[in-house]
Amino acid sequence: MNLSVKPVLTGEKTVLRPFTADDADAVAEILRDPEVIRFTFPADGSLTPERLRAWYGSRSARDDRLDLAVTDRSTGELLGEVVLYEWVPEARACTFRTLLGPRGRGRGTGTEAIRLLLEYAFGELGLHRVQLEAWSDNSRALHVYRKVGFVVEGVRRPTRMRDGAWADEVLMAVLEDEWAGHHGRPATGAAVNDRAAGGGSVSSTAGRP
Template sequence: MTQEPQATGFSVKPVLTGEKTVLRPFTGADADTMAEIIDDPEVRRFTGDSPSDLTLESLRAWYGSRSAQPDRLDLAVTDRATGELLGEVVLHEWSPAHRSCTFRTLVGPAGRGRGIGTEAVRLIVGHGFERLGLHRVALDLFSHNHRARHVYEKVGFVEEGVVRQSVLRDGQWHDETLMSVLAPEWAEHRGRPNGDTTPSRAR
């Protein structure tokens, strides 16, 4: 059962613990590692162009201020066993009136192919529905980003449509796919629409 959105919005920054990953609030000290992750070729390929003024100083200011934002939730994806920072998950563009927000994520090389990204998505999206009372969580991705699409479908996101040739990168046009998951759907499958029984419940 979902609940009404908290009056404080997204201002409370939780720690969400799964079997493989811990999602925790960011600090400015995370900027160095996040700079390396953002500069990874696969991240750059699928997340769009980085701002030209992106510097380590600006990243420190950005990640150091995430815990002060009342209208979005940025959490660091870390390896539960080692504490290593692997990426980020974000709920943003929050609409209190419509109980909706947008989701995005990026995971660096050290976190791929281990089920950590899937668990991280389940944890934060589940938090959005089960703790923040959201009704809809939406995202968009490049249509050729098959790895991300597999993860999103695995946790219950459904394709809504395709925005054709919306992005020009390196001389080529790329489509974007729009996806979402709704509270009634999440209440039914809890991020496991295909019956995956792998535990990742937040504790």
Template sequence: MTLSPFARKPVLTGERTVLRPFTEADAETMAAIIEDPEVVRFTGGPASFAPERLRSWYGSRGAQDDRLDLAVTDRATGELVGEVVLNDWDPDHRHATFRTLVGPRGRGRGLGTEAARLIVGYGFATAGLHRIGLEAYADNVRARHVYEKLGFVVEGVRRQVALHDGVWRDEVVMGLLAEEWKAA
């Protein structure tokens, strides 16, 4: 059995952000973040979860050795503004999927970009991943801009995968390889 590179939950520090392991105490703040209309629109998820479910979810992230869920905090204030995740880990092919969400208080200040850069860098340099993939709605221009800045390239489009307010939405599939990350 392959030892998971995600068994240890690091604290990753940048100029603007600190990524840290989640605790149960983060559930209330994350509830407000995941209920934000923009987060709901671009994650495709339901707007609310039961408080006990969120406490259990965020409280259990540290025990998951097949994924890495980290809280994105504003380094200047310590405020929790979102999350970054490496999941769907495939140990045989050294691949994981990246996802993120940032609430309204973390947007427009470079926090999401730095958080994404930190966890992707960790995935390649420390976790030994060969490839990191992601999927994003084609109309999520802000997120796609961040991913492209990090070096992710469009690998394909899944057409009309989601119906939102009567409009069909495409999903863009993107990927980044370890050698591309190093070259950038």
């Protein structure tokens, strides 16, 4: 698998493109959003402008992961990100995460962005499995993940104290044969596993800079 290639993926509403250091200011604004903070990491001041610029400026040089900016196709505005990381060669598997700022929510951009990346992951990269973790109370994210074909595989029972209460993590994945059958549009309810149904911003719990 060649993760050194950073593609441009175009949909009806969004364009996924490689990050540059110049995206750091737009990302910093997104990371100040309360919903993003709630479902990704605390606003503890560790992500300084210098660190963000270095992080996003270095994404295109990495050959072990794929970080793409989610942008509005009509305006070019940066709305968020989608990421494949933790490549496991023997399993042909990657972990997935995403986040969207407030101007990217509620209009189908997250759904389209995930479908674009997964189509590339299975069709071009030859992955067998894409997996993720999400907080059980992140109902918006869980809805989108199920909608594009992720299946709930289990739950890590309380793993972290959040907002004064212990929170579970939901484990989900989609496999290449499943993707080949629905390409991100499974039959209604087909991707839902009620053993671990949870419940936000569209986000997962790991892999922050």
